[in-house]
Amino acid sequence: MSDIRLNICIKEENSILFKRCVRKLLDATFIIEEKDGKLYSYISRESNRQDISDYLRMIGFDVAVDRNVGVAMLKPYEQDEETVGLKRANIVSFTAEQYHLLLVLWEIYLENLGYREENTVALGDLIDKMKVYEVDMDSKKLSGAMEIFRKYSLIDYDAKDRTEEAVITLYPSLQFGWDIDQFRTVAAEYMGQPEGERAEEEWQEGDSEDGEDME
DSSP states (O other), rough: OOOOOOOOOOOOOGGGHHEHHHHHHHHHSSEETSHHHHHHHHHHHHHHHHHHHHHTTTTTEEEEEETTTTTEEEEOOOOOOOOOOOOOOOOOOHHHHHHHHHHHHHHHHHHHHHTTTOOEEEEEHHHHHHTTOOOOOOOHHHHHHHHHHHHSSEEEOTOOOOOOTTEEEEEEGGGGGHHHHHHHHHHHHHHHHTHHHHHHEEEHHHHHHHHHOOO
């Protein structure tokens, strides 16, 4: 491994944005344009993204920006991916039930694309959709899963609003919230199709709709 060197210069007026972007990535994995517009505007500039990448690589991470869907994402630094003793970045272990719910949210996100500016679903409609796909979660498990998804900027909602009309905002980061192997396994079980077929269809549909192009 080569020596670690860091040579970046952050202008004083940008120092707060730099720190906020780094902390947001380390805490929530994603920076979403429609949620954190100021931070996304900063990190999406090539020179700023490079400074943040150089900084994160010091601790084995990196950042990717997908301008097609307005998402900046923490990821492992490629040269450190096989390094023993370094934990993989932005990999969260969801339960099977949480993956089922994530799949429902992704399905709704795809159905809503192009119909309105914000991609949202009412809590009552989400619960109805869960019943259609036989996702059986009690209110406590549902609340816990939704809190995790919100923490990692996959969705957003008002935690105080527990009515059926409560609005849940769905973010394009949903498409990056998967461990692909587990995605295929869970989706096959969930949709009742031969393993991998439905998952591959969903993944390809997401690519074609959102034009995934990580930089």
